[in-house]
Amino acid sequence: MNSELLNEFTFFVLAVFVGIEVISKVPTMLHTPLMSGTNAIHGIILVGALVIAAGASSPVTIILGLVAVVLATTNVVGGFVVTDRMLEMFKGRQTTRTQEPVKPK
Amino acid sequence: MNSELLNEFTFFVLAVFVGIEVISKVPTMLHTPLMSGTNAIHGIILVGALVIAAGASSPVTIILGLVAVVLATTNVVGGFVVTDRMLEMFKGRQTTRTQEPVKPK
Amino acid sequence: MSLFYALAYLLAAVLFILGLKQLSSPKTARNGNFTAAAGMVIALGATVPQLHFTAAGALIILIGVVIGAAVGTIGARQVKMTQIPQMVALFNGAGGAAAALVAVAELVKFGAHPPLTEALPSVFSIVIGSVSFAGSLVAFAKLQELMTGTPITYPGQQLVNGLLAAAIFGFVIAVLAIASIPFSFLALMLLALILGVAFVLPIGGADMPVVISLLNAFTGLAVAASGFTLNNFALIVAGTLVGASGSLLTKLMSDAMGRSLGNVLFGAFGKVQAVAGAAAGKEGRTVRTGSVEDLATLLAYSRRVIIVPGYGLAVAQAQHAVRELADLLEKRGVEVNYAIHPVAGRMPGHMNVLLAEANVPYEQLKEMDEINDEFKNADVVLVVGANDVVNPAARNTPGSPIYGMPILNADQAKNIVFMKRSMRPGFAGIDNDLLYDPKTIMLFGDAKDSLTKLVSAVKAA
Amino acid sequence: MSLFYALAYLLAAVLFILGLKQLSSPKTARNGNFTAAAGMVIALGATVPQLHFTAAGALIILIGVVIGAAVGTIGARQVKMTQIPQMVALFNGAGGAAAALVAVAELVKFGAHPPLTEALPSVFSIVIGSVSFAGSLVAFAKLQELMTGTPITYPGQQLVNGLLAAAIFGFVIAVLAIASIPFSFLALMLLALILGVAFVLPIGGADMPVVISLLNAFTGLAVAASGFTLNNFALIVAGTLVGASGSLLTKLMSDAMGRSLGNVLFGAFGKVQAVAGAAAGKEGRTVRTGSVEDLATLLAYSRRVIIVPGYGLAVAQAQHAVRELADLLEKRGVEVNYAIHPVAGRMPGHMNVLLAEANVPYEQLKEMDEINDEFKNADVVLVVGANDVVNPAARNTPGSPIYGMPILNADQAKNIVFMKRSMRPGFAGIDNDLLYDPKTIMLFGDAKDSLTKLVSAVKAA
Ligand SMILES: NC(=O)c1ccc[n+]([C@@H]2O[C@H](COP(=O)([O-])OP(=O)(O)OC[C@H]3O[C@@H](n4cnc5c(N)ncnc54)[C@H](OP(=O)(O)O)[C@@H]3O)[C@@H](O)[C@H]2O)c1
Numbered sequence A, B: 001m002n003s004e005l006l007n008e009f010t011f012f013v014l015a016v017f018v019g020i021e022v023i024s025k026v027p028t029m030l031h032t033p034l035m036s037g038t039n040a041i042h043g044i045i046l047v048g049a050l051v052i053a054a055g056a057s058s059p060v061t062i063i064l065g066l067v068a069v070v071l072a073t074t075n076v077v078g079g080f081v082v083t084d085r086m087l088e089m090f091k092g093r094q095t096t097r098t099q100e101p102v103k104p105k
Numbered sequence C, D: 001m002s003l004f005y006a007l008a009y010l011l012a013a014v015l016f017i018l019g020l021k022q023l024s025s026p027k028t029a030r031n032g033n034f035t036a037a038a039g040m041v042i043a044l045g046a047t048v049p050q051l052h053f054t055a056a057g058a059l060i061i062l063i064g065v066v067i068g069a070a071v072g073t074i075g076a077r078q079v080k081m082t083q084i085p086q087m088v089a090l091f092n093g094a095g096g097a098a099a100a101l102v103a104v105a106e107l108v109k110f111g112a113h114p115p116l117t118e119a120l121p122s123v124f125s126i127v128i129g130s131v132s133f134a135g136s137l138v139a140f141a142k143l144q145e146l147m148t149g150t151p152i153t154y155p156g157q158q159l160v161n162g163l164l165a166a167a168i169f170g171f172v173i174a175v176l177a178i179a180s181i182p183f184s185f186l187a188l189m190l191l192a193l194i195l196g197v198a199f200v201l202p203i204g205g206a207d208m209p210v211v212i213s214l215l216n217a218f219t220g221l222a223v224a225a226s227g228f229t230l231n232n233f234a235l236i237v238a239g240t241l242v243g244a245s246g247s248l249l250t251k252l253m254s255d256a257m258g259r260s261l262g263n264v265l266f267g268a269f270g271k272v273q274a275v276a277g278a279a280a281g282k283e284g285r286t287v288r289t290g291s292v293e294d295l296a297t298l299l300a301y302s303r304r305v306i307i308v309p310g311y312g313l314a315v316a317q318a319q320h321a322v323r324e325l326a327d328l329l330e331k332r333g334v335e336v337n338y339a340i341h342p343v344a345g346r347m348p349g350h351m352n353v354l355l356a357e358a359n360v361p362y363e364q365l366k367e368m369d370e371i372n373d374e375f376k377n378a379d380v381v382l383v384v385g386a387n388d389v390v391n392p393a394a395r396n397t398p399g400s401p402i403y404g405m406p407i408l409n410a411d412q413a414k415n416i417v418f419m420k421r422s423m424r425p426g427f428a429g430i431d432n433d434l435l436y437d438p439k440t441i442m443l444f445g446d447a448k449d450s451l452t453k454l455v456s457a458v459k460a461a
């Protein structure tokens, strides 16, 4: 275990705490958008996919790279778009919340 | 800014998030013990005091080192002991909470 | 210069964290999604200038990004709201597969003798990423009803899965120790894919959101492991964030269903027989139906009405109709509340979203804990397109797939009205005894139609 | 081997985080303190084997640790509960000074031309640590009543403080740019000490807990900066944790007092004159006193009684007596509740601790928000050794040091009974108009004595 690995391990440990703390106490209502939002975030694997695809030259690496880039891009783009669509619907709720709720006549 | 400094800065940023997240939503009741508990934690400067004291040779460094070690040790030891004394008193509350509260006859 | 990129990655990580924080509250959630997306743009922007492109590399990246962006956007835009969970499962699977492929490519690059510090995270990423990919596909198939939603079990299943896991473990050790077996990681990947399928098969369709959340955490951890291999800070932190928050979210979700995670994942083993037995011999029971006019009178002269919305309300798009009915009743002095079960509908929060769209006053939406003691005082419970969330089997039938799930106490009300199209079961695929309860009146038909008719009838009453 | 130490520091940091998490809930707080202490032991244990001792170094460490441990233990054990805040201030000052001294020693070691990456955090640590040290001493003096607790202000004070801060800033730039001025950091230290004093002087004694929390955060940041200089992971993370959590705690505390942080820190400027004017011309007003028997009758035949405990209850150690009275009244059918102001007593949570010791049922302790609307329905409010927390000046007298603090609405009750020894003001040092209110009855004397007499009288009533 070299010092770089040690630093990475430390980042990992601290990120575990941040992740857990940030998510605790989420209302049930937001579980789905949160799941889909975190889903988009792990699309960061696109960074890795770009790295392996950029240097591709042999047929194996070209295919690997292409598939990885397609999948990772789908994950990122689809993830953020679908989360946004979902959260857009919460608008309705918000107006209800901030405005005085319209009492039925 | 070398890579070591960069890593240290990263630790700093992540620790800021951990600190803030962990402390948010503390009940007023616990503000004092929490203040005193965190107070004890920054007594970790004793590590630094030990480093400078251990290598002391000139009169200046000897005096600096001695004073720093005394102060830092006071911070650590006093901090943890006083916090414990304070929290000991919360025992009473806990029994009240976990047991059915004794209804006055 | 590399310092500059490192700071960009750090900034991206900070934006991910801030985005997640905002995602935890309905007020800020949409901004949070933008914040996280901004972090992603920054991370990608910092990556591209650091790459050394081969001609082929540049080409496949261009093609890949265009295809991926098109598929992602179109998929995300076209999908119906009720299908969002399976869409998320697909995207999650894509991420898991990408992580596994990146790890494979890295191992290929290192040749026959990768250093342990690179091989270990790569192998981890391959296994976990593959499990996540295969598991997500099965979850998708279950939710999309390409296959049965009921748990698929067979005798000795746990043993088989255990052996599979053991085989993978042994393979990992072998790969790490010997490391020169060419393409051994392909075999590893294959085993992991099988495990992913085998892992999700015995889990019921109703538990898929929990499974997807868990697989989401898996993908996060696979991505973090890839970050170790690539020495990339952004991947490590973002992946770990998702891994940690996904794990916690999984726990929160199974808690919301009143079950332990272990029960969700492994609860189906050896249970299905019991259910089959219990379900038998109940045919031939009678149900009571009511006319729209009868029901209108019943509702109009009640003091307390509780509405239980479910998946059928969403299918029928009856949220406006139900609000109209509620308003009408309130005008007549009836106290109306909505009882929102945490897993009513097809995604957590589904009913809140739907009813908010119809501007139902926030105060009338009651969470399960809040309202469960009120059912016994209710004159009428109006069950609109819900089924599993009021099924007493969750309390009474130990072998049932929903056994142990907390349900709404609709059975305690004086009258129960079910609005559904048939006697068909709900999502969990099991019969509902409450439909045969003497206190129950069925109003068959599409929820929107029935509600519209009821509204007219109440106006006349 | 250095890997081993690094992992030990990481473990220490994790224990600090877990300890803090546990400290946030009353159930686990005491364990949390142990957890954090274990982290400290591990961090120190990992440090000692890495040191290269000179003979003198070993000796001073031995002496220093013994002295420090003795002072810390004795101080922490001997201090009275009411004095804990000033004790915390002292310990905090010690930490700040230690951080500044460590930074000085590091700069001395580097000689005339320290690299910027070392000089910058060192200088930061010197300045912030010194401010924290001097400020903590002033806070201690104010709380221990070695000096007046009222804000010390003079015309142009803000200008002077501003100039001081500017001078420090200029000096920092000079030290970093030229860096060869010998002992320039001593001058810097001196200026920072003066700023620390000047910063806390204009803040009222009642606001000291907030100030101590802020200075606590300062020390944390100074320690983190020292960690940058020493390249020590444990110092960076632990210091940052304290810095971040201390900042947030400061905000939470000023929120609990209903004030902005800016108002707490800079609110006193140019206000004292106004108060002096307002306080004048109120002499010669009369107060009403009652006999123990009268009050006993009043209480015994009330329906609703609210008890407002304050610092005097702690001084008189009257928590058991007050509970006896409450029990007695409840036995007679009187509804008794305690109204707990967030800053009643001398530390946040003081009253909760005290009353819990006397086993007062948890349900009877009401937070301010919860009970403030109930005062208007109360027949009697029994103010036991409290004063500032019911002083209407917080609402009515803009120049008052407590202006803006949310108070308990004791003045809305039908009868108000004050138990205190004299007409002397409370902590904030200002007169309380409520003592002169026609609805108010004074019962002079030590709270415990008065309560004991009341108990006998109520038994007789
Ligand atoms: N919320 C989540 O996170 C989530 C995610 C995935 C799965 N689930 C599962 O989904 C279930 C949710 O329970 P639920 O009670 O809301 O739904 P449900 O048990 O699936 O029942 C829905 C009912 O609506 C009726 N329906 C369908 N279309 C209709 C229409 N157009 N008009 C009127 N009725 C219609 C169906 O009966 P007919 O066919 O006879 O009309 C069906 O019985 C639970 O088992 C839960 O575990 C929840």
Ligand SMILES: NC(=O)c1ccc[n+]([C@@H]2O[C@H](COP(=O)([O-])OP(=O)(O)OC[C@H]3O[C@@H](n4cnc5c(N)ncnc54)[C@H](OP(=O)(O)O)[C@@H]3O)[C@@H](O)[C@H]2O)c1
Pocket: D085, D205, D206, D207, D208, D209, D309, D310, D311, D312, D313, D315, D316, D342, D343, D344, D345, D346, D347, D348, D349, D350, D384, D385, D386, D387, D388, D389, D390, D419, D420, D421, D422, D423, D424, D425, D426, D427, D428, D445, D446, D447, D448
């Ligand atoms: N809680 C915190 O975090 C904290 C920390 C520091 C400062 N403070 C400040 O402290 C104040 C707390 O308000 P408070 O209403 O609780 O206390 P207070 O305003 O300080 O009033 C206490 C009263 O108790 C009386 N007293 C003292 N000894 C007594 C005895 N043996 N028997 C009977 N009465 C006795 C005193 O009057 P006599 O002398 O006439 O008896 C005094 O007026 C606020 O100004 C707050 O800002 C709070």
